[in-house]
Amino acid sequence: KKRGPGKVGIIVAVVTLAAVLALIIGLLVWHFHCKSDLKSQKIYTGSLRITNQVFVDAYENSDSAEFKELANQVMAQVRTKFKLICFGSVIAYYESEFAVPAGQEAAVDQAVNTSMRFTQHAKSSAEKIITSPGFPDKPYAPDSFVQWQLRGDPGHVLKLSFDTFNLEENCSNDFVRVYDSLVAVDKHLMEEECGFYSPSNPLTFISSRNVMLVTLVTNKEENFPGFRAQLACGGKLSGTSGSFKSPNFPSYYPPNKTCQWDIEVPDGKYIKLRFPKFMVSTGSLNHCSEDYVQIVGKSTLCGQQPANTMVTVNSNKMTVVFKSDSSQVDRGFNATYEVFEPTDPCPDKFQCDNKRCVNPSLRCDGWNDCGDSTDERNCKCDASMIQCRNGFCKPMFWRCDGVNDCGDDTDELNCGCKSGEFQCKNNQCVSEKLKCDGNRDCKDGSDEDGCSRDMCKDSTFMCSNGKCITKPNPMCDGQDDCGDGSDESNCNCGKKAYTKSRIVGGQDADVSEFPWQVSLHVKNTPHVCGASIISEQWLVTAAHCVQDDAKIKYSQPGTWEAYLGLHTQKEKPKSTKRLIKQIIPHKNYNSYTYDNDIALMELDSPVTFSETIRPICLPAATDVYPAGETVTISGWGATREGGGGATVLQKANVRIINSTVCDELMSGQITSRMTCAGVLSGGVDACQGDSGGPMSIFSNERMYLAGVVSWGDGCARRNKPGIYTNVPKFRAWIKEKTGV
Ligand code: ARG
Numbered sequence: 001k002k003r004g005p006g007k008v009g010i011i012v013a014v015v016t017l018a019a020v021l022a023l024i025i026g027l028l029v030w031h032f033h034c035k036s037d038l039k040s041q042k043i044y045t046g047s048l049r050i051t052n053q054v055f056v057d058a059y060e061n062s063d064s065a066e067f068k069e070l071a072n073q074v075m076a077q078v079r080t081k082f083k084l085i086c087f088g089s090v091i092a093y094y095e096s097e098f099a100v101p102a103g104q105e106a107a108v109d110q111a112v113n114t115s116m117r118f119t120q121h122a123k124s125s126a127e128k129i130i131t132s133p134g135f136p137d138k139p140y141a142p143d144s145f146v147q148w149q150l151r152g153d154p155g156h157v158l159k160l161s162f163d164t165f166n167l168e169e170n171c172s173n174d175f176v177r178v179y180d181s182l183v184a185v186d187k188h189l190m191e192e193e194c195g196f197y198s199p200s201n202p203l204t205f206i207s208s209r210n211v212m213l214v215t216l217v218t219n220k221e222e223n224f225p226g227f228r229a230q231l232a233c234g235g236k237l238s239g240t241s242g243s244f245k246s247p248n249f250p251s252y253y254p255p256n257k258t259c260q261w262d263i264e265v266p267d268g269k270y271i272k273l274r275f276p277k278f279m280v281s282t283g284s285l286n287h288c289s290e291d292y293v294q295i296v297g298k299s300t301l302c303g304q305q306p307a308n309t310m311v312t313v314n315s316n317k318m319t320v321v322f323k324s325d326s327s328q329v330d331r332g333f334n335a336t337y338e339v340f341e342p343t344d345p346c347p348d349k350f351q352c353d354n355k356r357c358v359n360p361s362l363r364c365d366g367w368n369d370c371g372d373s374t375d376e377r378n379c380k381c382d383a384s385m386i387q388c389r390n391g392f393c394k395p396m397f398w399r400c401d402g403v404n405d406c407g408d409d410t411d412e413l414n415c416g417c418k419s420g421e422f423q424c425k426n427n428q429c430v431s432e433k434l435k436c437d438g439n440r441d442c443k444d445g446s447d448e449d450g451c452s453r454d455m456c457k458d459s460t461f462m463c464s465n466g467k468c469i470t471k472p473n474p475m476c477d478g479q480d481d482c483g484d485g486s487d488e489s490n491c492n493c494g495k496k497a498y499t500k501s502r503i504v505g506g507q508d509a510d511v512s513e514f515p516w517q518v519s520l521h522v523k524n525t526p527h528v529c530g531a532s533i534i535s536e537q538w539l540v541t542a543a544h545c546v547q548d549d550a551k552i553k554y555s556q557p558g559t560w561e562a563y564l565g566l567h568t569q570k571e572k573p574k575s576t577k578r579l580i581k582q583i584i585p586h587k588n589y590n591s592y593t594y595d596n597d598i599a600l601m602e603l604d605s606p607v608t609f610s611e612t613i614r615p616i617c618l619p620a621a622t623d624v625y626p627a628g629e630t631v632t633i634s635g636w637g638a639t640r641e642g643g644g645g646a647t648v649l650q651k652a653n654v655r656i657i658n659s660t661v662c663d664e665l666m667s668g669q670i671t672s673r674m675t676c677a678g679v680l681s682g683g684v685d686a687c688q689g690d691s692g693g694p695m696s697i698f699s700n701e702r703m704y705l706a707g708v709v710s711w712g713d714g715c716a717r718r719n720k721p722g723i724y725t726n727v728p729k730f731r732a733w734i735k736e737k738t739g740v
Pocket residue numbers: 637685686687688689690691692709710711712713714715716721722723
C-alpha cells in the first residue's frame with residue numbers, strides 16, 4: 001500500500017517547522033532585545049509509529065544502546081522523509097523542549113498550532129497508586145502542571161480507578177486529563193474531568209494498550225483536595241503462552257486487593273497453568289477464606305503450594321482471580337500458562353493424574369515423582385522390585401523391614417517374625433517387649449489387644465502403675481500426675497547450667513548452653529557427627545553416622561571417641577573424652593531412605609554431670625510436635641552448603657513443619673519416623689556434620705530431645721526443610737536398649 005506523508009508526517013513536519021520557527025524567533029528576539037535575558041521552558045510532545053521495528057524492553061530506557069541506535073535511525077529517516085517498510089511496529093513518544101524568550105510564548109504556541117499549556121513536567125511514576133501532590137494532607141498547589149506516565153507489561157492493558165476525585169467545579173480552571181497514550185496528544189485524549197465524583201461510583205479508565213498518561217492542571221485560584229487513583233492489577237492475556245504474578249511479587253502483596261486475569265488462547269487448545277512459587281496467606285484458619293487464588297470453575301488455592309503446582313482447564317479460556325483481605329499478607333505467586341493439544345497433553349512424557357508431565361524413565365522406579373504417585377501405579381515390576389498389591393513397585397530390600405513401603409503393607413506380609421518378636425495381626429513384627437506396654441507399636445494396635453489392664457490411647461502418657469494421663473507433656477512438670485511419681489522421675493535433665501558467655505544461618509552458642517551436645521570424632525581426626533547425652537553412660541546419635549564405608553569402619557565402637565562438654569573444637573584437649581563400648585544402630589535403619597535413622601552409643605565409662613556436661617530429657621512416646629512450634633538445633637556442622645564445619649558450637653531456631661506439607665516438598669520421602677523442621681524461605685538449617693546432634697524443644701522449663709539431625713536436600717534451601725529422626729517414636733526402643 002502506497003503511503004503519503006499522512007498525519008504523522010504532518011505532525012513531524014509541523015514540529016520541525018515549529019523548531020525552526022522557534023529558533024528563528026528566538027534568535028531575532030535575542031538579537032534585538034538582548035537586554036531581556038528571561039526565557040521560559042516549553043515542552044511539546046507527540047508520537048510517531050516506527051513500522052519496521054519490534055518493541056524490545058531496552059527501548060524504555062533512553063540511556064540504552066538499543067534506544068540510541070533506534071533514535072539515530074529515526075533521526076536519519078525523518079531527515080530523509082518516510083520510506084518505511086512494514087514489519088512489527090514501535091511507537092516512539094517524543095518531547096521537544098524549547099527555551100522561549102519571555103513574552104513570546106503565545107507566538108510560539110500559535111506557530112506550533114497547539115492548545116497544550118504545559119509549564120512543568122513531572123517524572124513518570126512507577127507507583128501503582130497516584131495522588132495529586134499533597135493528597136490527602138493538603139489541597140493541590142495553584143498554578144501547577146503535573147503528569148504521570150503509566151506503563152504496564154507488554155500485552156496488558158491498564159485500568160485506572162479514581163477512588164477519590166474532588167476538583168474545582170469549573171473545568172476551565174482546574175482539570176485532570178487522561179490520555180490513551182504516553183504523551184498528551186489531543187487525538188488520544190480519553191476524558192477531561194473536574195468537579196466531584198463519589199467513591200462509590202469511581203471514575204474508571206481502561207487503556208487500549210499498555211500505556212496511559214494522567215495530567216493535572218490547576219490555575220491560580222481556589223484549590224481543592226485533589227484525587228487518588230489506583231492501577232488495577234490483572235488484565236487480559238492472549239497468545240499461546242505467558243506469565244503473570246501477584247502485585248509486588250516476589251515482595252509482599254498489598255491487603256484488600258482483587259486482581260483478575262482473563263486468559264484466552266486460540267480455539268481448540270487447552271490451557272495448563274503452573275505456579276513456580278505460591279505463598280498466599282491462610283491466616284489462622286486453614287481454608288481459603290482469607291486470601292486465595294481462584295481458577296474459576298476449577299479450584300481455589302491458598303497457603304503454601306509445592307513448587308510448580310499445576311492446574312489445567314479443558315477449554316481455551318481461563319479466569320484467575322487473586323484476592324487478599326485486610327489482614328496478613330504473604331509473598332504471593334508467579335504463574336505461567338501455556339497451551340496444550342487436547343489429544344497430546346504431554347508430548348514424549350508421562351502424564352500424571354495431577355497433569356504434571358514427568359520423564360518416562362521415572363515411571364515405576366519406586367519414587368513418587370508426580371507428587372500424586374500416579375507414576376508408580378499399575379507397574380510391572382522387574383525381579384529387583386516387590387510388586388505391591390496396589391500396583392506400586394518398591395525395591396526388594398525394603399521387604400520385611402518393618403516399614404510399610406507399599407502403602408498397603410504388601411511388602412511386610414508373610415515375613416514371619418524372628419524369635420523375641422511378636423507378629424501383629426497385620427503381619428508386622430515388633431519386639432516381644434513392646435506387647436502390652438501401653439503403646440500401639442503395631443500399626444493396627446494388635447500388640448495391645450487382650451492385655452489385662454486398660455490400654456492408654458495414643459495421646460496419653462502411661463505411668464508405671466498403668467494409669468493413663470491425658471494431659472499433654474505430663475513428664476517433669478513438677479506435678480505428680482501418676483500418683484506413683486513415675487511421671488516426675490528421671491527429671492534431672494534438659495537444664496542449662498548457666499547462660500552467659502553449623503548450622504547454616506545460626507549463631508555461636510553460649511558456653512554450656514547445650515551441655516548435652518557431644519562431638520563425635522573418628523580417632524585422631526576432626527569432628528564427624530553430633531550426639532546427645534541422655535544418661536551418665538548413653539548417647540543418642542544418627543544411625544547413618546555409624547554405617548561402614550569402603551575406608552572406615554564407622555560401625556565399630558573402637559573407631560570413635562566422644563568429646564563431652566566441648567564449646568569450641570579448639571578446646572578438644574581439655575574437654576572430657578570418652579571411648580565407646582557399644583554401638584546399637586536401629587535394626588530397621590534404611591540407608592536408602594534414612595528411615596529409622598537413630599543409634600545409641602554406650603560410653604566406656606560413665607561421666608559425672610557438671611556445669612558443662614548434662615543430659616537432655618527424652619520425650620514421652622506420646623509427644624507430638626505441632627507444626628509451627630519453635631525448636632533449637634545445634635552442632636559444629638557446615639555453616640553453608642558445601643562449606644566447612646564451625647569451630648564454635650552453632651545454634652539456630654527453626655520451626656516444626658507439617659508432615660503432609662513436608663512430604664510434598666520432599667517428593668514423598670517422609671515417613672512417620674521423621675519430623676521436618678526448618679525455615680521454608682531458606683537460610684536456616686542443619687548441614688553436613690550436624691548429623692546425630694539434637695533438635696531440642698523447650699517445655700516444662702527444660703529441653704527435650706525432639707529429634708536427631710538426619711538428612712536434607714542440600715542445606716538451607718528454600719522450601720527444603722531439614723529432616724530429623726522423630727525421637728518419641730523411638731522412646732520405647734531407647735528404654736528397651738538402655739534402660740533410660
Ligand atoms: N546428613 C548430614 C550429616 O551427615 C546432615 C544433613 C542435615 N541436612 C539438612 N539440610 N538439615 O551431617
